[in-house]
Amino acid sequence: IVLITSAHAARAWLDLRQSLFADDSPCSYLVVGSASARMLEELDPTVPILAIAPSASALAHVLPSGTQHLFYPCSASRRDEGVEWIRAQGVDIVELPLYEPMLPSDAEQRLNTALESSTTPRAIIFYSPSAVSNWFSIRADIPADSIFVAIGPTTAESLRAHRVEDVVVAEGTDSAAIADAVERSLRRGV
Incomplete structure (x- = not known):
């Protein structure tokens, strides 16, 4: 197997x-x-x-x-x-x-451009703890009006370890599960 x-x-x-x-x-x-x-x-x-x-x-x-x-x-x-x-x-x-997961050389520029061009509230989706580590290696701040969505509990733990208090955990990795997690968050007012 x-x-x-x-x-x-x-x-x-x-x-x-x-x-x-x-x-x-x-x-x-x-x-x-x-x-x-x-x-x-x-x-x-x-x-x-x-x-x-x-x-x-x-x-x-x-x-x-x-x-x-x-x-x-x-x-x-x-x-x-x-x-x-x-x-x-x-x-x-x-x-x-x-x-080996690695950051593109222009990751900081791409991230800043994406954040500047997005509307709020925005959902930021993390598929792995390494994605969380990479995010916080580029930006130490937590953008206002952002919904942090974790795929799975270990990714959620990683976000909380970086002081993200409101983490929404998606039930799965597909688009529907992620959309459901964001919708739950919006209803809660996170």
């Missing part, structure tokens, strides 16, 4: 499936996020998806019983919690770091 926890990992893995692993086909996928699942369904349609979890923390609810081995294409900066939990279940994980 191949565990895919992000769209970046899915893209990097699918690139390898075209070259290095062209002759090898995984028996199935275990996926976090509907965007990653759609990408795999479209670009690797012969490999079934066993389950789709809305977040890494939800893997506990979808990990098939009897799973003994997982192959995990991941970021070189991946978080430990999910991997440690899976290992604690007695599952052997072979990690394959395929990419």
Whole structure:
């Protein structure tokens, strides 16, 4: 079983499936996020998806019983919690770091332009703790009239660690879940 926890990992893995692993086909996928699942369904349609979890923390609810081995294409900066939990279940994980998250050289300019051109209230969506770290490496302030949306509890924890008090946690990674989170926030007056 191949565990895919992000769209970046899915893209990097699918690139390898075209070259290095062209002759090898995984028996199935275990996926976090509907965007990653759609990408795999479209670009690797012969490999079934066993389950789709809305977040890494939800893997506990979808990990098939009897799973003994997982192959995990991941970021070189991946978080430990999910991997440690899976290992604690007695599952052997072979990690394959395929990419390193990095900021573009013009990230500060692009962020400032985006904030200046957006209307308020604005939703700022964070898909990972590394995205939170990158944001706060560029800007220490929290823009007024902004709704901070976290995909999953670990990303929410990361935002709170950076003193963002009002964090809205989306139930999943798809657009509908994010829109629902923003709508909930607007109704609450956050």
